[in-house]
């Protein structure tokens with residue numbers, strides 16, 4: 604069997620086109636466009652790329668975007684002041700503080716300071732709590748939302764109810780929220796992690812595998828149940844054996860091996876990654892619409 608490839612780049616493009624139309628409708632109704640403020644502390648190269656891409660994507664769908672760049676030695680108090688200012692600014696509908704933050708700053712304190720109604724990452728305890736309780740609408744973390752859209756394509760729009768899903772990884776950003784979304788879709792959910800016994804055997808029982816552990820090509824083809832849908836959240840940069848001195852991106856799943864067993868799979872790059880930013884824009888529009 605050779606798995607169907609779930610094209611995240613094309614799906615994200617279609618979603619962004621739909622959002623651009625909704626932004627026009629929002630502006631016609633409210634006389635202003637949704638606004639996204641992104642805060643970057645320090646000079647982490649990967650974060651700089653992500654932040655640039657987020658702001659550019661917001662502008663491409665017709666939203667307003669601001670990037671607040673603060674030096675690496677910014678104090679927690681100054682960052683909290685910045686968040687407070689954005690909370691009070693009525694032209695800002697969404698606030699995103701790029702993670703990771705410098706070691707001297709407590710990320711949980713910063714996340715908790717964001718107005719939950721502007722928390723387009725969905726990381727605030729109010730939004731995480733609402734998601735866990737199934738109190739919708741709430742702002743749902745972007746990568747998990749993107750995973751669910753691709754997963755629904757993977758099952759051809761069929762019901763997810765009763766399917767066995769395994770989530771590899773228990774981070775607050777991906778693993779835990781995606782487990783909640785799978786549970787809301789009536790899957791039977793296992794959350795596996797570094798201390799799980801016999802991960803391979805747990806995987807082999809699953810109709811749906813979501814890998815979010817940050818280990819290159821960790822999930823092997825023979826861990827995949829024939830016909831399973833595989834969602835690979837990993838973005839790992841490794842040396843490219845075929846081109847010395849160069850690097851390449853791979854996921855958490857051995858793609859070639861898993862393709863032999865799965866019915867559908869997301870590639871890396873071009874799978875979940877592009878969906879994350881599209882869902883961030885979706886959340887920004889939702890935050891604006893909920894404010895009314």
Ligand code: GUN
Nearest residue numbers: 699700701702703724745
């Ligand atoms: N760093 C890596 N992923 C994310 C994300 O989804 N949101 C934020 N704010 N920071 C990140």
